[in-house]
Amino acid sequence: MAIEDNGISLGALDTLVGYHIRRASSLMATDFTNAMAGTGIRQVLFGVLSIIAANPGINQSRIGEALGIQRANMVSLINELMAADFLTRKVSPDDRRAFVFELTAHGEHVVADALARIRQHEERLLSGFSAAERALLVEMLTRIEAVPLE
Amino acid sequence: MAIEDNGISLGALDTLVGYHIRRASSLMATDFTNAMAGTGIRQVLFGVLSIIAANPGINQSRIGEALGIQRANMVSLINELMAADFLTRKVSPDDRRAFVFELTAHGEHVVADALARIRQHEERLLSGFSAAERALLVEMLTRIEAVPLE
């Protein structure tokens, strides 16, 4: 059983993939927050913006579907992004219940800026990884994401 | 840019390691919760128990240090585990401010049961991974954990 720098053993956690994913996720989230300080962009919000940028005209439910966010929790996220003038929202011509979204010019700019910061942030945390290693890591994580939970 | 099963593109997210770690973490957390239903054990609680099991006599601050949990947030976790009779807490002979912890017999039993469930849960989500791949994944994640955030 490996002993950490601080002399504390992780015990069973040491070999649990889930634990290390959780820790890495928390760590990256913290650095992400720091990297985005002052921009008002959080991980989820960037996710939503990225989906809209790549799928203009997408509706709320499908954004949530892509990101694993429930319909109910999408509402306040969209409100937040609308209030910040990152999005335009129109009633779908095909479905009067649904809204379709696009980025505003301001939103486009913010996404570009955020992306630059995020790339620096990832570079900072993944400087020890070659491009091939990063791709391999993403590929492995994607395989986990692909597992159905019943 | 890759298109997902549902026909929605992830856009910039697609190549961001942080996004995939976040998604995998959330996914594993959900399945963990299901796997532990009825036991009262959550990811954090198992973490604390595992640290105590591997380092009997450890104090509260150092548990938090090992897991990246702040002192303030350790308090209610410990209270919860004490209330469930998983732990014994004694004042440290070396430091009258500090408590030292050990698992109760009940706690030992619960950890063993939880670990069995967790191994099944990991097996379920990582069935597509060889032992070498799992080790590689953990090794890569550990390298991220090792990066100082200033």
Place this chain on the structure above:
DNA sequence: GCATTATGTTATGCATGAAAACAAAATCGT
């Protein structure tokens, strides 16, 4: 045309994590 499903919404609860401030004890520096 009626039952069912989909979309967006409100409200609520629980869990996580960060921050500030505190008392009591230990440690450090001189």
Place this chain on the structure above:
DNA sequence: ACGATTTTGTTTTCATGCATAACATAATGC
């Protein structure tokens, strides 16, 4: 030995994330 500093556990508070239930309105299926 004594005063300043640090450490330990604690309370309180806040922001965020994620889940569930229930609802009105619109679309779809039979």
